[in-house]
Amino acid sequence: MRVGVVTFPGSNDDRDALHAVAVMGGEPVALWHNDADLKGVDAVVLPGGFSYGDYLRTGAIARFAPVMGAVCDFAESGGPVLGICNGFQILCEAGLLPGALLRNSGLAFICRWVHLRVESAQSRWSRAARLGEVIRIPIKHGEGRYYADAETLKSLEDNDQVVLRYCDESGRVTEEANPNGSFGNIAGIRNSSGNVLGMMPHPEHAVDSLLGPTGGRAIFGSLISEHLAGVGR
Amino acid sequence: MSAAEATSSAPGYSQLGLKPDEYEEICRVLGREPSTTELAMYSVMWSEHCSYKSSKVHLATLPTKGPRVLMGPGENAGIVDVGDGLAVTFRIESHNHPSFVEPFQGAATGVGGIVRDILAVGARPVAIMDSLRFGDPTDALTRHLVRGVVHGIGQYGNSIGVPTVGGELRFDPCYAGNPLINALCVGVLPADRILHGRADRVGDVAILLGAKTGRDGIGGVSVLASATFDEESQAKRPSVQVADPFREKLLIEACLELAEKRLLQGLQDLGGAGFTCATCETASRGHRGMRVWMDRVPLRESSMEPFEVAMSESQERMLAIVAPSNAEEVEAICAKWGVPATRIGEVTEGSILEVHWKGEIVASIPARSLADEGPVYERPMERPEWLDRVQATDLSRLPVPEDLGEALVKILSDPNQADAAWVYEQYDFLVQHNTLEGPTGDAAVLRLPNSSRGIAISTDGNGHYSYLDPYTGAALSTAEAARNVACTGAQPVAVTNCLNFGNPENPNVMWQFAEVIRGMGDACRSLGTPVTGGNVSFYNETSGEAIHPTPVVGVLGLLEDVERRCGNAFRASGDAVWLLGPTMVEFGGSEYSRVIHGVLGGLPPSIDLDLEARLHKLLVESISAGLLSSAHDLSEGGLGVALAESAIAGGIGADLHLPQRKAPHVWLFSESASRVLVSVCPEAEDDLRAMADRWEVPALRLGQVGGDRVNIDGVLDLSVTELGEARRSPLPRLMSEGL
Numbered sequence: 001m002r003v004g005v006v007t008f009p010g011s012n013d014d015r016d017a018l019h020a021v022a023v024m025g026g027e028p029v030a031l032w033h034n035d036a037d038l039k040g041v042d043a044v045v046l047p048g049g050f051s052y053g054d055y056l057r058t059g060a061i062a063r064f065a066p067v068m069g070a071v072c073d074f075a076e077s078g079g080p081v082l083g084i085c086n087g088f089q090i091l092c093e094a095g096l097l098p099g100a101l102l103r104n105s106g107l108a109f110i111c112r113w114v115h116l117r118v119e120s121a122q123s124r125w126s127r128a129a130r131l132g133e134v135i136r137i138p139i140k141h142g143e144g145r146y147y148a149d150a151e152t153l154k155s156l157e158d159n160d161q162v163v164l165r166y167c168d169e170s171g172r173v174t175e176e177a178n179p180n181g182s183f184g185n186i187a188g189i190r191n192s193s194g195n196v197l198g199m200m201p202h203p204e205h206a207v208d209s210l211l212g213p214t215g216g217r218a219i220f221g222s223l224i225s226e227h228l229a230g231v232g233r
Numbered sequence: 234m235s236a237a238e239a240t241s242s243a244p245g246y247s248q249l250g251l252k253p254d255e256y257e258e259i260c261r262v263l264g265r266e267p268s269t270t271e272l273a274m275y276s277v278m279w280s281e282h283c284s285y286k287s288s289k290v291h292l293a294t295l296p297t298k299g300p301r302v303l304m305g306p307g308e309n310a311g312i313v314d315v316g317d318g319l320a321v322t323f324r325i326e327s328h329n330h331p332s333f334v335e336p337f338q339g340a341a342t343g344v345g346g347i348v349r350d351i352l353a354v355g356a357r358p359v360a361i362m363d364s365l366r367f368g369d370p371t372d373a374l375t376r377h378l379v380r381g382v383v384h385g386i387g388q389y390g391n392s393i394g395v396p397t398v399g400g401e402l403r404f405d406p407c408y409a410g411n412p413l414i415n416a417l418c419v420g421v422l423p424a425d426r427i428l429h430g431r432a433d434r435v436g437d438v439a440i441l442l443g444a445k446t447g448r449d450g451i452g453g454v455s456v457l458a459s460a461t462f463d464e465e466s467q468a469k470r471p472s473v474q475v476a477d478p479f480r481e482k483l484l485i486e487a488c489l490e491l492a493e494k495r496l497l498q499g500l501q502d503l504g505g506a507g508f509t510c511a512t513c514e515t516a517s518r519g520h521r522g523m524r525v526w527m528d529r530v531p532l533r534e535s536s537m538e539p540f541e542v543a544m545s546e547s548q549e550r551m552l553a554i555v556a557p558s559n560a561e562e563v564e565a566i567c568a569k570w571g572v573p574a575t576r577i578g579e580v581t582e583g584s585i586l587e588v589h590w591k592g593e594i595v596a597s598i599p600a601r602s603l604a605d606e607g608p609v610y611e612r613p614m615e616r617p618e619w620l621d622r623v624q625a626t627d628l629s630r631l632p633v634p635e636d637l638g639e640a641l642v643k644i645l646s647d648p649n650q651a652d653a654a655w656v657y658e659q660y661d662f663l664v665q666h667n668t669l670e671g672p673t674g675d676a677a678v679l680r681l682p683n684s685s686r687g688i689a690i691s692t693d694g695n696g697h698y699s700y701l702d703p704y705t706g707a708a709l710s711t712a713e714a715a716r717n718v719a720c721t722g723a724q725p726v727a728v729t730n731c732l733n734f735g736n737p738e739n740p741n742v743m744w745q746f747a748e749v750i751r752g753m754g755d756a757c758r759s760l761g762t763p764v765t766g767g768n769v770s771f772y773n774e775t776s777g778e779a780i781h782p783t784p785v786v787g788v789l790g791l792l793e794d795v796e797r798r799c800g801n802a803f804r805a806s807g808d809a810v811w812l813l814g815p816t817m818v819e820f821g822g823s824e825y826s827r828v829i830h831g832v833l834g835g836l837p838p839s840i841d842l843d844l845e846a847r848l849h850k851l852l853v854e855s856i857s858a859g860l861l862s863s864a865h866d867l868s869e870g871g872l873g874v875a876l877a878e879s880a881i882a883g884g885i886g887a888d889l890h891l892p893q894r895k896a897p898h899v900w901l902f903s904e905s906a907s908r909v910l911v912s913v914c915p916e917a918e919d920d921l922r923a924m925a926d927r928w929e930v931p932a933l934r935l936g937q938v939g940g941d942r943v944n945i946d947g948v949l950d951l952s953v954t955e956l957g958e959a960r961r962s963p964l965p966r967l968m969s970e971g972l
Contacts, residue, residue, distance in 0.1 A: 009571055010479050012394025016666045048664075050392045053479025109387050109659045140391070140661045205663045210680070210795065 001224050004031040004041035006071070006087075008062050012049035013084065013204055020204035021045070024220040033065040043080040043124075043223055044071055046087025048140070048202060058101065058143050059089035068094055080124040080223055081196045085141055088188075088198035097189055097198045098156070099148030101141075105181025109142040113213065114179055116187050116201060117167040120160045123190040125197035128222035134171045135215030137201040139179060139187075144200040146182040146189075156189055164188035164199055249276030249452065255608055262602045270588060270595040273540035274603060277452065277506035278513060281771050284607035287737035288769040291750040299763040301726050301791075308518075309353035309430050309502065310420070311765020313727045315791055317684040320424040322356045325364070325417035325692065325731040325787045327770035331473040332414040336381025340414050341389040341476035342450075345548050347418040348395060349502035352485055353551070355428035355492040356420025359665055360679055361390050363400035363416050364692045364731070364785045365656075368409025370648050370967050375404070378412055380968065385476070386416070387659040392478035393485060396668055397660035398677035401692055401785075402653045407700075410775030415731040415768075417692055417787045421681060428492060430501035430511075432554045432580040433519030437498050439512070439578035440560065442567060443484045443550040446508070447533035450474035450546025480549035480572075487570035488551060496563050499554030509543045509603070511552040512578065513586050517604035519554075522585040525578030527595070539590040554580065614747055615740035624701060626834025628820045633898050638949030640829050641873045641901065642959045647828045650870050651963040669795060673882065675720040675866050676788075680795045687792035689723035691715075694733075695869070696781035697822035698837035703745045705837050706822075707752030707784045709906055712845045713868050714788035715760050719849040720864040720909060722798040722856030723790030728757055730767035730786055735779025737771045745782040753784060759842035760849065762788060799856045801865035802882030806939040808862045809918050810887055812872065814848055814908030815931045818899050824870040825902035840906040844930065848907050851928040860917040860924070862938075867908040873901040875910045880943050881957040889936035889945045897948040912938050 003021040007014040007030060018028035029041050033051075038044065051062035062068065068090070075081045075096050083091035091097045104110060113136055118129040129135070148156065156162050164187040168177040178185045180200075188199030203216030246256045249272065259267050259275050267275060281287060297305040303320055304312040310324035328343025344361060351358045363386050368375040390397045395418070432439065450473065491497050499519070501511045508530065516523040527542050537545075553574075555563050560576065567574035581587070586603065588596035599606075634640040644650055657672035669687060670678035676691035693714040699706030715725035730753065735742040757764055773780045792798055803810075820826050821835030855861050863883070867875045880886055891900045913921050918934070925932035944950045 010392070010482055012392075012482070012661075012664050016664065019666055049394060050479065050482075053392065053477070053482075055479065108384075109391060109661075111658050111661050111663065138663055140663060142391075202663070205666060208666065211666060211669060 001043065002027045002029050002041045003043045003045060004029045004038055005045045005047055006031045006033060006067055008033040008051035008065060010050045010052055011047050013047040013202065017045045017047040017204040020207045020216065020220055023207045024217065024224045026224040031067060033067050036066045036070045038070050038074055044074060046083040046090050048085030048087060051086055051090065059086060059093040062090045063094040072096060075196050078193065078195050082125055083198040084202055084204065085200055088200055091196065091198045096196050097191060098152045099146060101143050102145040102147050103143050104145055110179055111138065111140040112179060113138045114201060115167050115169055115177065116164045116215065117171050117173060119165050120163045120190065122160055123163055123194040123197055125219050125222050126163050128225060129218040132171065134167060135218050136213035137203055137206045137215040139201045141200055145180045146186040148183065153183060159192060161190050161192065162186055163190050163197055246272055246276065249273065250280055251276050255279060258608065262599065268595055270539045270543055271598055273544050274509040274596060274598065277509055277544050278603040279607040283506050283510060285769055286608045287610050287612050287771060288746065289609050290611055291747050294750060295754045295764045296757050297763050297765065302763055302765055303424065304427060306764065306766045309350045311727065311729060312354060312427060313765065313789060314424055315681065315686060315688065317686060318424055319681055319684060320422050320427065321419065321688055321789060322351055322354050322422065323417065323419040323690065323729055323787065323789050324350050324766045325415055325729045325785065326768040327731050327733060328414045328416060329411060329733065329770055329773055332382055333378065333412055335473040336378045337385040338473050338475055340382040340385035342474045342548050343414050343416045344386055344389040345476055345481050346504045347416045348393065348481065349504060349551065351418045351420035352488050353428065353430055353500050353502045354422065355426055355500065356422035357489055358395045358418050358420050358485065359667060360419040360677060360690065361395050361397040361416065362677065362690060362692050363397065364694060365401060366403045366405065366408045366413035366783065368404065369406050370404050372409065373971055375409060376968060376971060382414055383656050383659055389476055389478045391661045393482045394664050396662045396664045398662050398668055399672045401694065402656055404648050405696060407696065407780045410778060411773045411780050413733050413783060415785045417729065419690055426492065428497055428500045429518065430515050431499040431518040432515040432521055432523060434498060435521060435580055435582050436557060437580040438555050438557055438560050438576050439523060439525060440553045440555055440563060441530060441550060441575045441577045442487065442553055442572055444477060444480050444547055445531045445533045446542055446545050446547045448537060448541060448545065451541055451544050474546045474548050477549055483570045483572050484549055484551060487567050487572040490566050491553065491563055496555065496559045497553050498556055501552045503550040503552060505546060507544060507546045513600045513603040515552060515554055516586055516600035519580065522581040522583040522600060523578055524581050524587045526589045528590050529575055529577045531573060531575055539595045612737055612743045613740045614744040616744050617741040623834050624836055626832065628826060628832065628835045631826065631830045631832065634829060637898055637901055638951050641877060641949060644824050644828045644870050644874060645877055645956060645959040646963045647824065648963055648967060650824060650874055652960040653964065655964040655968055669798065670721060670800060675717040675801050676790065678721050678792065678798055685794050687795040689718045689721045689790040689792055690787065691717035692785055692787045693717065694783050694785035696783040697827065697833055699749060699783060700781040701822050701835065701837045703748035703782050704752035705840060707749040708756040708840050708842065709837060710784055711753050711756035711786045712760065712840055712906055713866065714786040715762060715849060716866045716909065718788050718790030719852040720799065720801065720866050721792065722853060723792040724853050725760055725762050725788050725790045725849060727789045728762045728764045728786055730764060730784060732769045733773050733780060733783040733785065734771050735774040742779055749782055749784045756842055760846050793857060797857050797859060799861050799864045801879055802863055803879045803885045803887065803912050803938045804862040804883055805914065806885060808912040808914050808938040810889060810935045810937055811911050811913060811921065812908060812933045812935055813851065813911060813925060813930055815905060816895065816900060816903055816908065817905045819903045819905045823902060823904040838904050838906045845907045847928045848909065848930050851925055851930050852909065855921055855924055860913055860921050862912045862914060864909055864911045867910060869904065871902045871904050872910065876943060877956045879910060880953050881960060884953060885938055886940040886942040886953050887936060887938050888940065891945060891948065
């Protein structure tokens with residue numbers, strides 16, 4: 001499976017995402033912000049970083065990059081798209097996912113390993129996970145507080161679109177386990193058809209056992225693995 | 234000299250920080266009075282910060298050569314051969330004064346500057362570390378500085394995608410008026426692709442890359458970095474540079490692509506002394522001259538005068554030296570990354586740096602005289618008379634606390650020993666997917682690309698020890714940084730140093746400096762770790778009050794196999810706990826004396842450098858043989874703090890028995906050097922003992938890992954949770970005060 005990773009000016013985790021794709025057995029393909037050609041990839045990852053410096057609202061400029069038109073078309077025709085951190089922010093700005101990411105409630109950037117509970121296995125990016133499973137993936141962001149209006153939140157919940165929630169070690173979704181004040185402890189959501197996932201935690205940093213826990217395998221493995229049962233973590 | 238300068242409002246030499254005899258020397262070199270632009274150029278290049286004029290004679294005594302050293306001091310950063318065709322470069326630099334004047338920008342640009350030094354040798358920056366020292370954290374100004382500096386470092390490092398993997402955070406009243414912000418960067422590059430900051434081929438083009446030049450940072454190295462502080466210093470804020478990490482990120486990627494495609498003949502960052510430094514240093518190293526058209530430099534403000542352009546320290550700029558045939562390709566790659574590239578000069582025969590401005594020559598100076606032939610001083614030195622009194626402090630009279638558990642909790646909750654998560658969680662320590670051990674390790678450990686090898690890096694300094702005895706203090710700091718590296722299983726291979734001192738014109742300060750260099754040199758020779766580069770920061774004093782002499786040492790270690798490394802957390806119940814190294818009654822400069830008794834006096838711990846070196850061999854060998862479950866260096870706070878940290882990190886307790894031959898408080902809180910707390914599975918104990926005997930390192934079995942309490946029979950009994958809470962809560966509590 002060929003997985004494209006877009007590099008915007010200011011992307012930082014693009015090389016990490018390419019590496020994670022390779023570790024998981026996919027074929028990594030580098031995509032460029034200024035090039036509308038997706039090179040025939042089977043899936044697209046928008047990586048973390050600070051696209052265009054994020055000096056305006058996060059992701060607000062990146063959504064206008066030439067590549068994004070192609071990504072939106074790709075997503076709308078059912079192609080799998082994963083937005084990680086800044087990529088999630090870009091997906092929200094581009095209207096592929098509802099809501100927005102606000103400044104963390106503690107006002108500081110946080111880099112930390114967190115526990116996440118898998119809330120929906122009904123997405124192209126979480127189908128290898130077990131419902132209710134607790135995985136460990138790190139977060140690293142200053143603006144990761146998921147926000148949406150009450151109606152949108154309700155619709156996300158009703159339609160099983162919340163994919164990941166911050167929780168404690170034993171899977172309890174508590175206020176203490178919420179690192180950034182996200183509404184409903186939401187760490188990741190999918191679109192209604194399940195091919196687009198946006199998440200603040202960084203699964204690309206959690207696929208290589210040499211570096212630590214491997215909760216990210218549930219995400220990349222859902223996409224890449226041909227034999228879902230074989231996704232180890 | 235030229236009409237362009239006739240209306241100049243330029244300052245005179247003394248305002249630029251030059252001394253009368255230095256001005257005379259400039260006239261002698263030139264055979265005439267300097268022009269305004271020339272004077273500005275000399276003032277920055279001959280500043281203490283750039284010329285090392287007070288430190289040069291002492292630095293020359295440090296060992297700088299070794300089998301692994303590919304490039305030593307004198308270039309942008311030292312480079313070490315790590316095998317598998319790879320080289321590692323690293324350097325540490327101070328940004329103390331700018332960070333006091335404007336903490337956020339000062340710290341951010343400190344990171345940006347050291348990253349560009351690493352970039353200049355053609356390496357990808359792979360890690361940042363920060364050694365931070367502030368005044369009393371209960372003081373509101375200190376907290377403001379801490380917040381600003383940490384935010385600035387985080388914002389910059391996070392935005393450019395280089396992980397900040399560790400560092401230090403210390404508080405002492407001596408830094409209240411002069412915090413220390415020392416930033417270290419590590420880079421990795423193919424060993425056959427080292428770039429030099431050199432212009433050695435006549436006809437090559439000098440291309441200025443990156444941001445436009447503005448009026449920020451004018452005189453940063455001279456007016457700000459090479460003078461002491463007083464009440465007027467806040468007015469120096471315009472001398473602080475302004476950071477744009479996004480520009481830096483693009484500059485990094487563009488330069489790395491240029492380096493990978495081998496399109497560069499030389500590369501140099503524009504940092505301290507900006508345009509002047511980059512042009513004269515590249516020309517001087519290449520034994521050539523350079524003709525530059527400075528009016529081609531893209532400016533933020535068109536009204537800038539030539540002397541301002543020459544001195545500006547605007548950030549995120551590099552100077553590339555390129556063969557004319559490659560210039561167009563260089564420009565195309567820069568355009569792809571959105572990095573402005575401007576041809577501003579050419580390499581010439583001879584040795585003159587010739588600066589043109591709007592059709593006139595505003596400077597014509599032998600490049601060497603600016604870059605390498607600045608003044609050199611052998612400043613007078615005198616041992617401070619107060620030192621005898623301080624060293625004579627009798628620590629044996631200090632009353633031993635009745636409850637040693639309570640004393641340990643008190644030390645653990647001191648801001649100097651408390652958990653620094655409040656700081657390091659604001660830094661991305663994961664990006665680039667190489668971080669095997671991050672900020673919680675004894676040293677940070679990174680894997681190398683396409684290699685089974687890794688590197689370990691640690692920064693350490695101890696102003697208290699160096700205040701009591703600068704020679705021993707420097708040796709202890711060097712040994713500690715190397716020991717931290719060895720505790721991961723890596724062999725220490727090289728040193729970079731950041732030497733923070735008061736005013737070198739004060740003979741007492743100069744004596745401290747010379748002693749520190751002597752101590753560091755001896756330690757580096759014994760430990761086999763040559764000094765590959767670094768930075769001297771003098772004039773760290775405010776209104777006549779100097780900081781403690783504070784050498785900060787960065788040690789790089791080489792890990793043969795990343796699968797065979799060691800952490801500092803207790804791992805398994807039933808593992809035996811051993812103490813490697815000898816314990817003596819040594820409380821001078823200790824946390825026990827300071828935190829429990831409020832005393833800073835006596836002599837710092839003694840150090841046997843041969844024993845230290847053998848201890849490192851023992852660690853590397855035993856870890857590589859897979860014997861150790863954990864290894865944790867004993868330093869500030871002694872065994873008590875190390876034991877608590879290993880237990881907290883592992884979430885598991887220990888049951889220990891201390892031999893009777895010394896009082897329990899000595900075992901717990903003495904800071905004798907060359908010691909490591911290890912845990913080892915019972916089957917490996919005999920091997921460890923035999924190995925320790927062979928390396929002639931004393932080894933003592935203290936007990937075993939297990940349970941949820943740290944129990945030392947009859948002395949203390951505390952739960953791991955209590956210990957963890959003691960360490961975890963102080964910084965967040967302090968830093969949220971007044972918000």
